[in-house]
Amino acid sequence: MFFVDTLEVEKRIRIMRKELEKFGISEELRGYNWDSPPVEPIEYGVKLSVSDFCGICKTLRDIYLKYVEGLKPKPNVYMLSGLAYHEVIKEALYQIKRIIYQKPVNGSEIIEEMLSSDIPDTICDRLNINNSMRENCKKLFKYIVIQCASQVDRILAKYPYADADCIVGKALPPIVERKVDGSLIGLSDNLSVDFFIPYNAIADLKSGEVRDQNAIALAGYALALESDEMTDVNFGFVIYLRFKNGFVNFKLKHVLMSDELRRRFLELRDEMIELINSGRDPGRPDSCPKNCCFYGVCNEADS
Ligand code: SF4
Known part of the structure; x- marks a missing residue:
C-alpha cells in the first residue's frame, strides 16, 4: 500500500x-x-450494505428504520468525513494517473500540477464541508500527491525508460x-x-x-x-x-x-x-449515542 x-x-x-x-x-x-x-x-x-454492520444501535433499530420504514440515515460527522476522505484519495489517484498517461513527467512536475489544482475544495464544496474537515481534506490530498510523486521518482530512478503503463502499475495502487x-x-x-x-x-x-x-x-x-x-x-x-x-x-x-x-x-x-422480514420494531436501547444517524428520528423530543 x-x-x-x-x-x-x-x-x-x-x-x-x-x-x-x-x-x-x-x-x-x-x-x-x-x-x-x-x-x-x-x-x-434483502440486500444489506456493509456499513449496516458498523451501526451503533444495540437493538438494531437503525436496520428496522432503514429497511422496514424506508428512512434514510442522516450522515453524522464520521460518515461525512469518511466520504470526503475517500473522495479525496480516489480523485487524487485518478488525476495522477491521468497526468502520467498524458505526458512523461517526474515527481516534482506531478506535485506542481496537482497542488495548483482545486480538487479538495471542489470535493468539499460538493459535500458542503467546511472548517477543520476541509483543512484535513487539503492535508490528505497533499500527502497523497507527495507520496505518489516520490514513488514515481523511485520507479524512474530504477527504470529510466519505463513507460506510463509501467510507472502507473508500479507506483500506484492498481x-x-x-x-x-x-x-x-x-x-x-x-x-x-x-x-x-x-x-x-x-x-x-x-x-x-x-x-x-x-x-x-x-x-x-x-x-x-x-x-x-x-x-x-x-x-x-x-x-x-x-x-x-x-x-x-x-x-x-x-x-x-x-x-x-x-x-x-x-x-x-x-x-x-x-x-427485516418480521417487520417488527425492536425498540430503543437504554440510551442512544448522539452521533447515531437516526438520533433525530428516535429522540424527537431531545433533538
Ligand atoms: S437513535 Fe437510538 S434507537 Fe434509534 S437507531 Fe440510533 S441508537 Fe437505535
Whole structure:
C-alpha cells in the first residue's frame, strides 16, 4: 500500500500467515460456498450494505428504520468525513494517473500540477464541508500527491525508460474502490472495497473511532469477494486515518479473516434479515449515542 509503510504491511502479512497456518479457515465458511449454510442467506430479497454492520444501535433499530420504514440515515460527522476522505484519495489517484498517461513527467512536475489544482475544495464544496474537515481534506490530498510523486521518482530512478503503463502499475495502487457484487450472500450487488492489494488482502479506510464492528464489516467484504470472484481472501486491514499535530497519520490494524470473524458476520447478517422480514420494531436501547444517524428520528423530543 503506497501510503502506509510497505515493510509494516509485509510484517503484518507474515504474522497473519502464521495464524492462518495454525488455525486455517473452514471451506464451509468461504464466500464461494454461498449456496449452502451457513453462508447461504436465509432469503435473497434483502440486500444489506456493509456499513449496516458498523451501526451503533444495540437493538438494531437503525436496520428496522432503514429497511422496514424506508428512512434514510442522516450522515453524522464520521460518515461525512469518511466520504470526503475517500473522495479525496480516489480523485487524487485518478488525476495522477491521468497526468502520467498524458505526458512523461517526474515527481516534482506531478506535485506542481496537482497542488495548483482545486480538487479538495471542489470535493468539499460538493459535500458542503467546511472548517477543520476541509483543512484535513487539503492535508490528505497533499500527502497523497507527495507520496505518489516520490514513488514515481523511485520507479524512474530504477527504470529510466519505463513507460506510463509501467510507472502507473508500479507506483500506484492498481485498484481503489473495487466493485463487488455481494448479492449471493445477502449483501448489496454494488459494494465497494476500498483497496484490493497484493497477497489477496483487502483494506478498509476508516476515519472514525477504532471499533470491533470494523473487523466484522471487513469479513463481509471478504465473503462477498470470495462469492463474486471464487477466490480466497484471507487477510484484511483496517486503516484508521487520523490528523495529529497537523500531520496525516495512518494506524494499521491487521485482521485475519478467521472462522470466528466469519461466523460473527453471518450471525449478524441473519439476525438483520430476520428482523427485516418480521417487520417488527425492536425498540430503543437504554440510551442512544448522539452521533447515531437516526438520533433525530428516535429522540424527537431531545433533538
Ligand atoms: S437513535 Fe437510538 S434507537 Fe434509534 S437507531 Fe440510533 S441508537 Fe437505535
